[in-house]
Amino acid sequence: MQNICGNHTYQCGHRSPSHGQLYSCSFVKEVLPPSLDSSSEPPALFDGTSRLYIAYICPFAQRTWITRNVKGLQEKIKLVPIDLQNRPAWYKEKVYSANKVPSLEYNNEVKGESLDLIKYIDEAFEGPALLPDDPAKRQFAEELFSYTDDFSLANYKSLPSPADIGDEVVAAYDKIEDALSKFDDGPFFLGQFSLVDIAYAPFIERFQIFFAELKNYDITSGRPKLALWIEELNKIDAYKHTRQDPQELLARMKKRLGIA
DSSP states (O other): OOOOOOOOOOOSSOOSTTGGGGGTTTTTOOOOOOOOOOOOOOOOTSSSEEEEEOOOOOOHHHHHHHHHTTTTTTTEEEEEOOOOOOOOOOOIIITTTTBBBOEEEEEEEEEOHHHHHHHHHHHSOOOOSSSOOOHHHHHHHHHHHHHHHHHHHHHHHHTOOSSOHHHHHHHHHHHHHHHSSSOSSSSSSSBOOOHHHHHHHHHHHHHHHHHHHHOOOOOOTOOOOHHHHHHHHHHHHHTTTTTOHHHHHHHHHHHHHOOO
């Protein structure tokens, strides 16, 4: 699964008692720009402005949007939302020939692929480091990054099936529960909030809704670590501001599945 969508200054001097609030204290809610469609003129490309091209509805793009927000880069990286259903021709012709989101325009270059981009944004820009120095945690992070596609595929493959939740989905969430149990210094995958949480958040956000509504399945049932992870994640303003309306997400998925 490609980490893209095609079809459709951190300064805080103390650690809050809530892990989520640690990344909320400097977040300033912004007015989101409208999506650009085929009638839109392009921005002044390659003028020294850093731009993150996303689609609000795209979970891959949401990864990069969250990373930007958590690092406090709202003033450093301009958000440029694209309407995937009616995308402007200039985006493919002048910005990103793959014609997908997300992409990042920075230093007169454009880069793509969401997992690559969240790592790049973390390394290239100021703000809190979103991967720990601990070698064991970094190795585990890479293992979890590698699992993201298999996790998403297991979930998406189950949704069109008329049958109940299959073993593959159960095993996927059991694996997530086990991963959240590995470190005991916080409620997140690596203990403290990191790029790994950002990689999974947009997808679990969606699958929790889809399975509850379409399969009557609660992904947190019997999984207290996952339930706590979702609870703590939803305390992070930099993430909450990227969340989409659950009913809109559900309506789009029902349309995709041909469900009235």
